[in-house]
Amino acid sequence: MNNVWALVAASAVIYGIYCILMGVAPGAALSRVPPLPGVHPLAARESHGRDIYVAEGCSYCHTQQVRPLAQDQVFGRPSVAGDYVYDTPQLLGTERTGPDLTSIGSRQPSEIWQYIHLWDPRAVVHESIMPRYTWLFQVKDKAGPGDVIVPLPPGYGPEKGVVVATADAKDLVAYLESLKQVPLTGGQAK
């Protein structure tokens, strides 16, 4: 070929059509899926906790999608489009170096466990390779009024003082605790 404009135009038109067919159209159609009964937007604190989850890149190791496969049953029922209506930016993930968190709020309902785990994952799961998120906590000589103290097993806390959850840690844990699946059948909208 020796007409550069024809080459440029053909490439742009064909790929432009693909962008609409394979990008914009499925995106628009799936953006209009109605929420499952019981799926609600997050509360303000949970939403802020989700922002921290995104900023810290949690979904590089934790998926939020349960597949219709036997090995995924432990994480809940298979996920459906209506689960994700308020999930933007999406956090489905592509790697599962750590467990899926779709229903972590049901599977691990203890906030205290979450605090200990974020301070030092190896304090609760010895073989874990998850990073420590110590910057979500403060080490204080003495807890103030209203402070959430993280009870740590011997050897995992600071030499002096107590570990206290910051507002960011509280919001992140509030988000994690909010991660629950609504039932697909027999469930009642609330």
Next chain:
Amino acid sequence: MSVFVELFQDNVEAEDIRLFSAFTLTATFWLLLSTFVALILSFKFPYPDWATSPFLSFGRLRAIHTNDAFYGWASVALSGAALYVASRSSGIPVAAKRWAWSGLILFNLAAVCGTVTLDLGINNGDQEYREWVWWVTIIFALALVTTFISLLATVVRRVEREIYISNWYTLGAFIFTILLGITAYIPAYQHGLGQVALQGFYMHNAVGMWFTFLALGVTYYALPKLLNRPIYSYALGVLGFWTNLLFYPVIGAHHYEFSPLPWWFQTLAIVFSVGMLVPVWAGSGNFFLTMRGHWETVRRSYALPFMVVGVAYYFLGSTQGTVESFRSLQGIWHLTNFTVGHSHATMYGFITFISWGAIYALLPRATGKHPSALATGLHFWFALVGVTVYILLLSIAGTEQGLTWAAGNPFIASVEAAAPFWLARAVAGTLMFVSHLIFAYNVYMMTLGPSRETMRYERPPESVPA
């Protein structure tokens, strides 16, 4: 050392030499930074308590590694090579050079801003390869547009009648990627699962419509040049161009198999993944047939071995991609480290080796300065052994993870099963990083370093041929 084919110097304008050198030098900086970050990441698997800091944490550095490797290293290296190829194959100096210089500055500005924002936890969601926030991506998009203007102007003003096949690929790469970037960053149709559909489309197209097209385009020029013989089949090159464009944009959803995306949408992606065998085998077959019977030239060259590895990994990595997209295999391998092995077979074994091959092939022809043969050999073997071991380790680790899950064991068993492979991967990664340091030394020798003539005869610099 016998006479290398590469020792012939092209007659290149001084500013074109500076332009090509500047693209290569800054790309090399991003290669070193992104893979130094990768090294930190790989040691965090066996030593998770090491370097506990928000700015050195896994979740932030991971995106810096991938984005800087993509948009700092490979994009800049291949864009510089594409401009040089356009100029040589069109028979004129690079046209509209100011636009190319602007492109280089914008590429680097985007990578700096992207690195800083990601390290501060400011991102566009944990969405692979589009983690940069919108304004950083606008800087990158402007880099694409300005560089494209220079590339297009060079081809438009060519003195050759035909547009050489390389320029089809590289011009296409810029057009596709500009359109892709716009499509991926408009939020109107990206809510909930809608954004997942866009993510599958974006992440695979960023790889396949940008890096694959650039690397193939550069190979179509560098390989015949190095072998001093024409490409085996021009028609296969044209077939590869159109079939890549036909099949690639549909396969993105195979990154979300078994997800809530419509089942037929995933099936369509798998079917087109099989279709990808056409351009992959057409391209790699074409290159191998061009090399056939000239292995002695390959053996004596320092650039050709990189091209051979690049083409081999293009064939292997892409064919692997087709096979692993089948549901029966994704059931085990999806979400495991197997995918990370595959992405290094393609982005490193294919794209990065082709980038190195193109730089070793073309940069000395422009500058008249040659890398050390010993250093180039060390670079080659460290990188090849490093990445091959890396891929094998993560493929085994991923298989162990997938089988552990399928056996219904507690999740932590999959971490324990993969742990020894992660430790070994850090060693393989170290080998790869050392090879990049050697490459950086060679880039210095090919650009800023003393000319061979100067060294040999101690002539003043002004007598060095341009």
